[in-house]
Amino acid sequence: MKITYQYRIKPTKQQIEIIEDTIEKLRYQYNYLLADRFNWWEQNRCYVNSCPLVCHLPKLINKPNYHSQQSSLPKLKNSRPWYKTIHSQVLQDCVKRVEKTFDRWLACDSKGNRSGRPRFKGRGRYRIYTYTQFKHHNFSGKSIKLSKLGDVKVIYHRVIPDGFTIKRVSVTRKADGYYISLFLEDNTVPVSKFYYNEKTIQSPISKVVGVDVGLKDFAVCSDGKRIQIPQFYRKAESKLKWAQRKLSRTKKGSKRRRKAINFLGRKHKKVADCRKNFHNKAASYLLSCFNVVVVEKLNVKGLAKSKLAKSIHDAGWATFINILENKAAKAGLLIVKVDARNTSKTCSNCSHIQDMPLSERVYSCPSCKTQMCRDKNAALNIKARGTQALVKNAQSNLAIAGVLEKPTVSRQGAVWFVTI
DSSP states (O other): OEEEEEEEEEOOHHHHHHHHHHHHHHHHHHHHHHHHHHHHHHHHSOSSSOOOSSOOOOOOOOOOOHHHHHHTHHHHHHHOGGGGGSOHHHHHHHHHHHHHHHHHHHSOOTTSOOOOOOOOOOTTOOOEEEESOOOGGGBOSSEEEETTTEEEEEEOOSOOOTTOEEEEEEEEEETTEEEEEEEEEOTTSOOOOOOOOSSEEEOSOTTEEEEEEOSSEEEEETTSOEEEOOOHHHHHHHHHHHHHHHHHTSOTTSHHHHHHHHHHHHHHHHHHHHHHHHHHHHHHHHHHHOSEEEEEOOOHHHHTTSTTHHHHHHHTHHHHHHHHHHHHHHHTOEEEEEOOTTTTTBOTTTOOBOOOOTTOOEEEOTTTOOEEEHHHHHHHHHHHHHHHHHHHHHHHHHHHTTSOSSOEEEEETTEEEEEO
């Protein structure tokens, strides 16, 4: 299992100068390596789709890759001795970041669309560097020993679990200070799977819940429980606008503008931290009450292009589902994603489908006369689809294993049984 813990650090003034100097040098190197790759791309691409039989062909150059750019680092330290103050692993990680960014831009998705063109890092845009190898004994809890930096004080608010070792360490500059991220790993922790024995298995769906996320309520469960939406950005919007206006009045490049940028950054970070804390609490609550949580496969990017973009970004559905999946993996529980089509339009009692605008909040079925909350009806449909997917998965696993060609599935209350 791999997890990441983040701690705040309290560097001295001298250590802050070293961190800032390292980040600025890495920013220059990042821009240089990215420009080298753009130069290759410009010289080797064809600007037209056809040409005459006799034409001039430019000289092609080899594509820069990780190994070619990594081999240039020793020459960099000889030509620019001030780069010797940076650890070699940190420089190699900078090359890795450039390669990952550039290759992701060149690669297309299934529809042939590319992501945005990588941009050069301006001043203040490069905020993190990583030590790719780290020895666990250099972290004592109260302090951490980093190369070229020395011992740095750490606010150790979270104990590292037994058995986990530190693989990598990242130093991050944020609006309110400096942080370190410890990438931990323990190979002895098994990955949660769907197990069965030779006679009868009891699937872990005895406590299953369907969750429908929304904007009126953050989440509505199939058992009727509701999680209210906090709307942290909406509540802080007036203060953010005031801080933004204060920034717009300053002169570019001045100290006053730098202070205004830091002040605005702290305001935005507070909103982000409150939202993340809420997501963690909501995910912990759901996983403490249920063994299986069924959610929808949402196209959040597509929904964020609508008129409700600000509210959707404020809710943070995608981040919440990611946190839910990570917590479930650590606890050995299951998260099931189902198709989101017609979950609000389908009756959970008789499966009748009807068109419903978003303004209608009560589902009234003309077929079976069922009336209930629109969100609860969707949550019940999500739960039913997730339960069917789990049962089909159990049947296919048993058939593949050769235990039984057609397993028998039965239900007793809220518990499903697969008998062989």
